[in-house]
Amino acid sequence: MSEPVPRYQAEKTEWDRIAETRAFKDLMATKRSFIIPAFVFFLVYYFLLPILVGYAPQLMSTKVIGIVNLAYLFALSQFFMAWIVAFLYVKAANNFDNLAQDIIKEAEGQIKKRQEAR
Amino acid sequence: MSTPLVMFLVFIAITIGITYWASKRSAGSSAYFAASRRVTGWQNGIAVAGDYMSAASFLGIAGIIAFQGYDGFMFSVGWLVAYLTVLLVVAEPLRNAGRYTMADVLAYRLNPRPVRAMASISTLTVSTFYMIAQMVGAGALVTLLLKDSGISYHTAVIGVGILMIGYVVFGGMLATTWVQIIKAILLMAGTILLSILVMAHFHFSLGDFFNAIGHVTYHEKGQEVVKDFLQPGLRYKPPYGALELISLGLALIFGTAGLPHILVRFYTVPDAKTARQSVVWAMILIGTFYIMTTFLGFGAATIVGRDFISTHGGTNMSAPLLAQALAGNIFFAFISAIAFATILAVVAGLTISASTSFAHDFWTNVIHKGVERKPGEEVLVARISAFVVGAVAIAIAILLGPTANVAFLVALAFAVAASANLPVIVLSIFWRRFNTMGAVTGLSVGLLASIGLILIGPSLMAVDPPSVTGTARHLIQAKAWFPLENPGILSIPLGFLGAILGTLLSHEPSSEHKFNELLVRSNTGLGAERAGAV
Numbered sequence: 001m002s003e004p005v006p007r008y009q010a011e012k013t014e015w016d017r018i019a020e021t022r023a024f025k026d027l028m029a030t031k032r033s034f035i036i037p038a039f040v041f042f043l044v045y046y047f048l049l050p051i052l053v054g055y056a057p058q059l060m061s062t063k064v065i066g067i068v069n070l071a072y073l074f075a076l077s078q079f080f081m082a083w084i085v086a087f088l089y090v091k092a093a094n095n096f097d098n099l100a101q102d103i104i105k106e107a108e109g110q111i112k113k114r115q116e117a118r
Numbered sequence: 119m120s121t122p123l124v125m126f127l128v129f130i131a132i133t134i135g136i137t138y139w140a141s142k143r144s145a146g147s148s149a150y151f152a153a154s155r156r157v158t159g160w161q162n163g164i165a166v167a168g169d170y171m172s173a174a175s176f177l178g179i180a181g182i183i184a185f186q187g188y189d190g191f192m193f194s195v196g197w198l199v200a201y202l203t204v205l206l207v208v209a210e211p212l213r214n215a216g217r218y219t220m221a222d223v224l225a226y227r228l229n230p231r232p233v234r235a236m237a238s239i240s241t242l243t244v245s246t247f248y249m250i251a252q253m254v255g256a257g258a259l260v261t262l263l264l265k266d267s268g269i270s271y272h273t274a275v276i277g278v279g280i281l282m283i284g285y286v287v288f289g290g291m292l293a294t295t296w297v298q299i300i301k302a303i304l305l306m307a308g309t310i311l312l313s314i315l316v317m318a319h320f321h322f323s324l325g326d327f328f329n330a331i332g333h334v335t336y337h338e339k340g341q342e343v344v345k346d347f348l349q350p351g352l353r354y355k356p357p358y359g360a361l362e363l364i365s366l367g368l369a370l371i372f373g374t375a376g377l378p379h380i381l382v383r384f385y386t387v388p389d390a391k392t393a394r395q396s397v398v399w400a401m402i403l404i405g406t407f408y409i410m411t412t413f414l415g416f417g418a419a420t421i422v423g424r425d426f427i428s429t430h431g432g433t434n435m436s437a438p439l440l441a442q443a444l445a446g447n448i449f450f451a452f453i454s455a456i457a458f459a460t461i462l463a464v465v466a467g468l469t470i471s472a473s474t475s476f477a478h479d480f481w482t483n484v485i486h487k488g489v490e491r492k493p494g495e496e497v498l499v500a501r502i503s504a505f506v507v508g509a510v511a512i513a514i515a516i517l518l519g520p521t522a523n524v525a526f527l528v529a530l531a532f533a534v535a536a537s538a539n540l541p542v543i544v545l546s547i548f549w550r551r552f553n554t555m556g557a558v559t560g561l562s563v564g565l566l567a568s569i570g571l572i573l574i575g576p577s578l579m580a581v582d583p584p585s586v587t588g589t590a591r592h593l594i595q596a597k598a599w600f601p602l603e604n605p606g607i608l609s610i611p612l613g614f615l616g617a618i619l620g621t622l623l624s625h626e627p628s629s630e631h632k633f634n635e636l637l638v639r640s641n642t643g644l645g646a647e648r649a650g651a652v
């Protein structure tokens with residue numbers, strides 16, 4: 001039997017306070033709601049390529065336009081997929097920046113207030 | 119003097135000028151390691167592209183596509199898509215929470231000494247292996263490109279080595295950045311020109327071009343064969359081809375975001391927003407470049423042909439020979455000079471990331487517990503270690519010689535980055551429970567698994583016929599125990615597993631307590647390192 005580990009005794013820091021604010025939780029939720037789906041989407045889209053090329057070479061050799069086959073078109077589409085995801089992320093991230101700016105302003109204001117109180 | 123040599127010398131003269139200019143602006147840690155964090159978004163984006171697109175991707179990929187068609191293009195795809203991991207997961211948190219190395223982010227809430235020591239070992243391993251591969255390639259290549267000038271392999275390796283040491287020792291990150299920017303611009307210009315010439319050869323008809331790709335003629339074992347080069351399967355064949363493709367994909371997608379020489383670039387910009395912009399700039403350049411490998415690779419296959427390339431220097435000469443076939447010797451010289459610039463920019467990036475990690479992580483933080491004893495010591499140590507790392511790479515490249523089989527070192531670098539570095543970076547940013555033990559076990563397991571699996575894989579274990587001699591022979595003359603050249607499919611899960619198990623088997627309340635600090639810092643940029651005055 002192992003000894004129960006004593007709870008870590010430490011006072012709450014300014015970081016903990018910020019992490020628990022509504023604004024910060026909103027920022028994290030906003031980020032998550034874009035980044036997680038985007039990440040999962042690009043992983044699935046990308047790994048379909050080696051999986052299909054590796055396990056279904058016949059299907060991927062299907063010619064679509066003249067000699068150009070599905071394998072090449074799907075590979076080429078990956079470039080545009082990457083650019084589009086990046087573009088959408090940058091658009092979404094402008095919103096993250098605004099939310100983060102508010103948090104920074106609030107935090108700096110708090111520090112100022114405390115200094116003045118002293 | 120031959121035309122290629124003149125062009126090489128022009129490039130060298132320009133870069134020495136830049137280094138001299140940068141040397142006056144490189145006093146102090148932030149200036150030396152991070153170019154004072156004043157590199158702009160587009161500049162850093164171009165520099166990331168210049169840092170990343172190595173000779174392996176310019177000459178190597180053109181050669182693989184020229185010889186094995188479609189399967190080579192799979193590398194091109196992975197090399198770009200990998201930047202989504204960099205963009206979505208690592209670039210911004212790293213810039214917000216770190217100073218000079220990836221270990222800075224880990225050290226926030228973990229016990230800094232063991233974590234930095236392991237991270238430094240991993241960084242040095244990735245950078246040195248990658249550098250040796252580049253140096254051996256550079257030596258062989260410069261010898262071929264400058265064969266009219268009679269430059270030997272040794273001279274070429276030493277020359278490349280001295281230049282890269284010079285850039286880094288005297289010019290620091292600022293000189294490295296501008297060498298990478300110039301190289302990326304040259305590389306893009308050369309590739310666009312080459313692509314246009316390929317299309318001109320086919321009278322600007324994509325139909326004619328692709329038809330030619332459908333009927334590539336060459337000789338194999340004395341027999342003439344005609345193959346459709348858009349068809350998959352020329353390189354990755356059953357029984358392990360499919361697994362190898364997936365494993366390669368994993369190493370690229372997760373490895374790029376763990377390459378130390380790429381990660382340090384994000385410390386050179388003023389803030390996380392600029393870091394993000396620079397990834398987008400890099401993706402535009404890198405994507406455009408890799409789409410054009412279609413013209414380079416398939417162009418070489420159809421216009422020059424496998425037979426001719428095989429007897430005129432081999433796969434790596436595909437792009438320069440294509441240039442020669444399309445526009446003569448001057449263009450051959452230009453493309454050769456670009457290849458040379460490409461190598462120099464990449465090895466300079468590797469040298470500065472290795473020496474930064476040694477000086478900042480190991481010297482200052484592990485040995486001297488985070489205190490710089492006198493001002494300028496960290497930079498001095500970095501300069502010395504850049505010299506040492508460079509000298510070691512030169513020595514090993516000379517010992518191995520031009521015929522050494524070193525392609526596996528690049529696979530190894532990506533495998534270590536993906537299996538050791540990426541898991542701990544990701545877990546430390548996203549997992550509250552993560553702790554020092556987890557970081558140390560994750561880094562060690564990822565590192566050892568990558569090295570071990572490559573050691574018992576087909577890159578180092580195979581039975582060669584007696585006609586293969588010297589360093590070109592496989593290290594272990596026996597059938598490979600592990601069937602894949604890229605260990606990612608096994609080593610990446612092992613790295614994550616090591617980090618998770620190490621964490622769960624130990625308790626470190628302080629790490630959990632400090633998680634909020636890292637969370638707030640990495641997501642808002644509060645308290646991030648600011649850009650300094652020059």
